[in-house]
Amino acid sequence: MVRQAALRLQGINKRLGNFHLKDLSLEIGPGEYFVLLGPTGAGKTLLLEIIAGIHPVDTGEIWLGGVNLTHLPPEKRRCGFVYQDYALFPHLTVRKNIAFGLKVNRVPAPEAEKRVEEMAALLGITHLLSRFPRTLSGGEQQRVALARALVIKPQVLLLDEPLAALDPRTKEALQRELQRLHRATGTLTVHVTHDFEEAFFLADRLGIIDHGELLQVGSPQEIFSRPSSARVAAFLGTENIYRSEVTYTDGKAFVRLGQALLEVETSLRGPVGISIRPEAIILSSRPQTRNCLAARVLTIHRRGLFLKVAVEAAGEKLTVLVPPREAESFAQAGDGRVYCCIPPAAINTFPS
Amino acid sequence: MGKAFKTGNLILLCLLLTFILAAIGTVLVRGLPDLPATFKAPPTLFAARLSLVTSLASTALCLVVAAPVAYALARYRLPGKGLLASALRIPLTLPPIVSGVCLLLLFGTTGFGEALTRLGLRFVFSVPGIIIAQFFVNVPSLLTVLKAAIEAVDVRLEYVARTLGCSPAKAFTGVTLPLVKNGLVAGIILTWSKAMGEFGAVLMLAGATRFKTETLPISLYLNMSTGDLEAVMAVATLLILLSLTSLTIFERLGARLGQPATGEANKA
Numbered sequence A: 001m002v003r004q005a006a007l008r009l010q011g012i013n014k015r016l017g018n019f020h021l022k023d024l025s026l027e028i029g030p031g032e033y034f035v036l037l038g039p040t041g042a043g044k045t046l047l048l049e050i051i052a053g054i055h056p057v058d059t060g061e062i063w064l065g066g067v068n069l070t071h072l073p074p075e076k077r078r079c080g081f082v083y084q085d086y087a088l089f090p091h092l093t094v095r096k097n098i099a100f101g102l103k104v105n106r107v108p109a110p111e112a113e114k115r116v117e118e119m120a121a122l123l124g125i126t127h128l129l130s131r132f133p134r135t136l137s138g139g140e141q142q143r144v145a146l147a148r149a150l151v152i153k154p155q156v157l158l159l160d161e162p163l164a165a166l167d168p169r170t171k172e173a174l175q176r177e178l179q180r181l182h183r184a185t186g187t188l189t190v191h192v193t194h195d196f197e198e199a200f201f202l203a204d205r206l207g208i209i210d211h212g213e214l215l216q217v218g219s220p221q222e223i224f225s226r227p228s229s230a231r232v233a234a235f236l237g238t239e240n241i242y243r244s245e246v247t248y249t250d251g252k253a254f255v256r257l258g259q260a261l262l263e264v265e266t267s268l269r270g271p272v273g274i275s276i277r278p279e280a281i282i283l284s285s286r287p288q289t290r291n292c293l294a295a296r297v298l299t300i301h302r303r304g305l306f307l308k309v310a311v312e313a314a315g316e317k318l319t320v321l322v323p324p325r326e327a328e329s330f331a332q333a334g335d336g337r338v339y340c341c342i343p344p345a346a347i348n349t350f351p352s
Numbered sequence B: 001m002g003k004a005f006k007t008g009n010l011i012l013l014c015l016l017l018t019f020i021l022a023a024i025g026t027v028l029v030r031g032l033p034d035l036p037a038t039f040k041a042p043p044t045l046f047a048a049r050l051s052l053v054t055s056l057a058s059t060a061l062c063l064v065v066a067a068p069v070a071y072a073l074a075r076y077r078l079p080g081k082g083l084l085a086s087a088l089r090i091p092l093t094l095p096p097i098v099s100g101v102c103l104l105l106l107f108g109t110t111g112f113g114e115a116l117t118r119l120g121l122r123f124v125f126s127v128p129g130i131i132i133a134q135f136f137v138n139v140p141s142l143l144t145v146l147k148a149a150i151e152a153v154d155v156r157l158e159y160v161a162r163t164l165g166c167s168p169a170k171a172f173t174g175v176t177l178p179l180v181k182n183g184l185v186a187g188i189i190l191t192w193s194k195a196m197g198e199f200g201a202v203l204m205l206a207g208a209t210r211f212k213t214e215t216l217p218i219s220l221y222l223n224m225s226t227g228d229l230e231a232v233m234a235v236a237t238l239l240i241l242l243s244l245t246s247l248t249i250f251e252r253l254g255a256r257l258g259q260p261a262t263g264e265a266n267k268a
C-alpha cells in the first residue's frame, strides 16, 4: 500500500463566476489530518473539488508525491470524497453504494464482497447493508458515505463539512469515529469545516481560508493563540483587535493600547496589529503588578457558561470573558471600577 | 361571498369537463362498434402499420438526439445557454403545418435538399419525410422532459461516481440514467403518442397519398374528404384510445419526474 505521499498544491488559481481562489499553495504531509477552516462561501468545497479533479485549475499544479495530478481526470486520482449531505446513490442499497467503486474498478466479486464486509464492520454498519439510503439517519448515511470513499483505499480522503448536518451528540460520536478511522487507515485527509471545535479536535494542522485566500496554516494551538492577521483573529472570534506599534525600552518590548503601554513578548518592531483573546484577560478588584489597567465596566451579558464583560481601559474598549463566580468578586464593588490585567504572553502581535 | 366564488369556479369546472367528455364520447360511441370491422379494411390497416413504423423510428431518432443534447444543456456551462435552450424549443411553438412548410422548403428547394436527393435520401413526399417531420415537431418536447429530469439529479452524484473511478459516460449510465428512468419512459411515451398523431408537418412534407404516405391522421383526413364517415370514426377512436393510454402512463410517471427514482421497492 503506497500511502506515503504528500499532497502539494502550488499556486492554484481558479475563477468561477465572481469568485476567485487566489494563488493557493499548501503542502500536506503523508498521512496528515489537515483541517481547512473557513466561513460559508470561502471556497472550501471548490478547493476540494479541484483536488479531486472535478474542476480544472486555471493556473497552478497539484502533486501527490512524485505524481503530477494537475491534468489527470478524477477517475485517475484516487481521491475519496464525502459531501456534506453525503450524496449517496439513492437507487442503490448500502451494500451496492459501498461496492460501487470496487465494481467500477473491476475488483473480482469475492474480493469486493470481502472488502465491503470489512469496511462495513469497521464503520459499524453491517446491519444496514441491505437498506436504501433514504431509510437511514444522518449519522448512518455519513458512515455509508465514508465507507464508500474508504473502500477504494484512496490516496487522499476529502471530507466536505462531513459533520455539519448532524445533531450535537451524533456529531461528537462521529468526530471520534473520524479520528479512529484516520488512525486505522493512515489516509491523508483534508477535512473542511466552518466549525472551530471540530477543527481543533481533529486537526494535526489547520488552515484558515476566507474569500478564496488561504490566510494562515499552522497547528491549532498556534493559530488559536497567534493569529497572523486581523482577519484570522476576527474569524476565530477574537474581539480585541487593535492597531498599535512596538517600542523597546531597556531591552523590553512594549505595545501601545490606547494611552497605555503594555509589556509584550514579540520580535516585531514598528507598526503592528495586536489581538487579545477575551478569555485571556483577567478582571479583578485589586491592581496587579504587570500590565494592569484601571478599567470601567460598561455592560455584562451572558454568553454560554461565561459572562461577556465589556470594559473601557486606557481609552479603548475591551471584551473579556469571565466565569460567573469570578465576576461576583468585582461586581460587589458596585461602582463598576475594576482592574484589567493582560498577561504579556496573551498579547498576540502581527505585522499590520 | 366566498361561497359564491367557490361555487362559481366549481360549476365552470363541471361544465368544462362535460364539454370535453361529450366531444370525445360522441366519437367513441359511434366509432367503437365499427372498430374491429374497419380495422380489417386495407386502407386503415396500411395506415396503422405505417404510423406504427414511422412513429417508432422517429421516437428512436428523437431519443438518440435529445438525450445527449439534454445532458449538455443540463450539465455544461455554456455561453448563452438560456438563448440556446429557447432556440432548440422553437419547433414546439410553431404550428406544425408551418414546421412542415419549413422542412418542405429546406429539403425541396435548397442545395442541401438536392444533395441529399442525389445521395438517395428523398424526404419530400416520401416515408422518410414522415419520420423527419415527426422528429422535427417532437424533439423539443422530449428534450425539455429529459433536461428537467437530468437537472433534478444532483450533479454531485456524478462527481462522486467520478472519484470512485467512473469515466464521464460511465458516471452517466451508472448513476444519472437509472435516476432519470421515469422521466425517460414518460418522455418516450409522450413522443411516441405525439408522433402517432402528427398531421400538419407530415401533410406538408410527405403529402397525403393513399397507400404511400397514409398515416392514421392522414387516413382520417382522406376519409373525411371522401365522406367515409365510418372510417373517420374508427380511426379517430383508435387515436383517442392511444392518446388516453399514453396520457395515463405519462401522468403516472410524470408525477414523479421531480424526484429521483429509487429503483426497486425498499425491502427494509
Ligand SMILES: Nc1ncnc2c1ncn2[C@@H]1O[C@H](COP(=O)(O)OP(=O)(O)O)[C@@H](O)[C@H]1O
Binding pocket: A016, A017, A018, A019, A038, A039, A040, A041, A042, A043, A044, A045, A046, A047
Ligand atoms: N458553479 C459555480 N459557478 C459560479 N460560482 C460558483 C460555482 N460554484 C461555487 N461558486 C461560488 O464559489 C464560491 C465558493 O463556493 P464554495 O466552494 O461552495 O464555498 P464553501 O464551500 O466554502 O461554502 C461561492 O461564492 C460560490 O457562489
Ligand SMILES: [Mg+2]
Binding pocket: A044, A045, A046, A160, A161
Ligand atoms: Mg461548501
